[in-house]
Amino acid sequence: MRLNEINGIGEKTEKIFYRAGIEKVEDLLTYYPRYYDTFEEPVLVRNLECDRTQAIYATVVRNVEVKRIRNLQIITGYLRDSEGYALRAVWFNSAYLKGKLHIGDTFVFRGFVKESRGGFEISQPKIYGIREYNKKMGEMQPVYSLVSGMTNNIVQKAIKQAFNLTEPTENIPKSVKEKFNLIDKSVAIKAIHYPKNYEDMQLARNRLIFDEFFYFIITLRNLKEKNDITVNENKLEEPKEITDLINNLPFKLTNAQLRTWNEIKEDIASDRVMNRLVQGDVGSGKTILAVLLVLTAALNGKQGAIMAPTEVLARQHFEFVTELIIKNNLNLNVAILVGSLTAKEKRLAYEKIESGETDIVIGTHAVIQDKVHFKDLAVAVTDEQHRFGVRQREMISEKGNHPHIMVMSATPIPRTLAIIMYGDLDISVIDELPAGRKPIANCVVGTEYRPKAYNFIEKQVDSGRQVYIICPTVEYSEAVEGENVIEYSEKLNKILHPGIKIEYLHGRMKPSEKNEIMGRFARNEIQVLVSTTVVEVGVNVPNATVMMVENAERFGLAQLHQLRGRVGRGQYQSYCIFINGSGKKDAEKRLEILNKSNDGFFIANEDLKLRGPGDFFGVRQSGDFEFKLGDIMNDADVLKDAAMAVDLVEKGKLPVSDEEKKILKDIQCNSINI
Ligand code: ADP
Ligand code: MG
Secondary structure (H helix, E strand, O other): OEHHHOOOOOHHHHHHHHHOOOOEHHHHHOOOOOEEEEOOOOEOHHHOOOOEEEEEEEEEOOOOEEEEEOOEEEEEEEEEOOOOOEEEEEEEOOOOHHHHOOOOOEEEEEEEEEEEOOEEEEEEEEEEOHHHHHHHHOOEEEEOOOOOOOOHHHHHHHHHHHHHHOOOOOOOOHHHHHHOOOOOHHHHHHHHHOOOOHHHHHHHHHHHHHHHHHHHHHHHHHHHHHHHOOEOOOOOOOOHHHHHHHHHOOOOOOHHHHHHHHHHHHHHHOOEOOEEEEEEOOOOOOHHHHHHHHHHHHHOOOEEEEEOOOHHHHHHHHHHHHHHHHHOOOOOOEEEEOOOOOHHHHHHHHHHHHHOOOOEEEEOHHHHOOOOOOOOEEEEEEOOHHHOOHHHHHHHHOOOOOOEEEEEEOOOOOHHHHHHHOOOOEEEEEOOOOOOOOOOEEEEEOHHHHHHHHHHHHHHHHOOOEEEEEOOEOOOOOOOOOOEHHHHHHHHHHHOOOOOOEEEEOOOOOHHHHHHHHHHHHOOOOOEEEEOHHHHOOOOOOOEEEEEEOOHHHOOHHHHHHHHOOOOOOOOOOEEEEEOOOOOHHHHHHHHHHHHOOOHHHHHHHHHHHOOOOOOOOOOOOOOOOOOOOOOOOOHHHHHHHHHHHHHHHOOOOOOOHHHHHHHHHOOOOOOOO
16 A cells, blocks of 8 residues: 555655655554653652753743854753752753743653753753643653654654555464464554553563564575575586695684584585585684685686675685685686776676686675676675575575585574574584684773773784774764764874874775775784774674773674674784663673674674573674564574474464465565565
């Protein structure tokens, strides 16, 4: 049903909604709230806390003051609470308030409280009558993600109407619902938008997460069935050049790497096509295995491709492969295929890939574009698999003549969950780091530690090393607390001594800018790189020895572990400084897990133990399996239930009617980005 069926949505608003991914009326129902605003008990002035949204019950004691600064009209209200303590309220461009706020009137004012000119100031508070506020107090108001031009109010109104126009269909068999105590789909969807209370919302959330996982697992099972019967049309033997190349490497492969390489070799020579996940902690040396595999394909006269999630990473792999080919005098052509190539460069690359002149392609998503036709693709590797979806895995396997698929992941998830999440793949684990690595020294500290940290950073740079500093956001925003890359690097420029070159990096920069900055960092032309988590994935600069993470409490442990993996990649002792910007004890407890161990799998398991129910507005833990609501770590119990449910249905232990079977078949996992 088209969006313009909804009152108040015309062509213009429709376009805005499209940008938020809402294309039809039905999509509104699954546009779940990001969180809920709860109306807290009003407090007294002496109990106010700065830099938080609070409600205060106060009386107007003077007429409002109106000032004008250029286009901006500033209205100041003077208020007192029941104990006689004063505070100010400030609004912008809200002239109508003059008629609303009379001396002696008492209201509830709810807004962001700041300290200003020695007193408290509440900024742009909403004004409620006392009875009106009391009624709201227990309620949970849904807050939605917005794109520019959208307001929470518009979304709320649209969703209200959508419920009158369409109804969600039940998509889980009745027997499963009963067995796992799930509420109805339509009840759940209603309650996720308008929960009566916390428990109500929990039940709804539980049900909807179950759906996401259930259908994810069903999709995987279907894939596995397909894989299991796919005949290997690209039987590959290890050429002699590979043995020589391994012997010529500047390092000795670890036992875990050798074991995995043997598993891969067995797969590609067998009767069935390979579908293998190589899971190994950051720095365990997965890249070389991907490279050995594509070289093997190329030396067998076929083609190989490696797909990485970022251009920076793709270029790094490209350089690594090129170097190996030159060093070992191999007569092979490697091409890079990334978004920032010019149209002409791309066209040329497509031609060479199609004609077979290119033996190995390394790139980003650009590799699976429709325009790319391989002559004889025999192996396809995706690095940092969690950044790609199952869908993309399928797309690449459709590119050639049933190529062997290898996916690599450093997301340390406990084995019990890995078996569920990668149900269609065989798993190799690289559970050993190269010898001679010095364990990273960690600390979890408060913001008061910063001066010491900066001192330490200067010393490291003076001795030739480099530093990453991670901030959670790109630029200042009132809505999000925490340090931002742009202001932080400005600040740092004033603090660190002038000989130190500082630059910043974030995901909103153009790929060419990002490449340029990463390139300069790799060549040590930049010593301190202030960045968002874009450096999280796989980047390799062995000279970098310090990773400092601001607002570490805002990140999942898996993500922090990935970030930490950017250092400790060379011969130098490396350090990781996690700054707990919240000062909160529970955040510290969680971060301490990182302090205890450098082993990603241990961390993931501990993290899983620490989680209690209701932790879910916090950070996502699992890296990047992009479910709408579910998080495989936070919601591990639901995930296990869903896996069990799929098992029971497949084994016929839970009855499914013909009609239900049809629904199961039809589900395309549309709502889930897998
Ligand atoms: P990841 O598993 O995180 O992708 P990489 O493949 O990027 O790790 O390897 C990290 C670093 O370790 C690279 O500089 C790589 O050359 C090096 N390396 C890989 N295998 C070994 C080994 N067996 N011994 C020593 N260094 C190795
Ligand atoms: Mg890697």
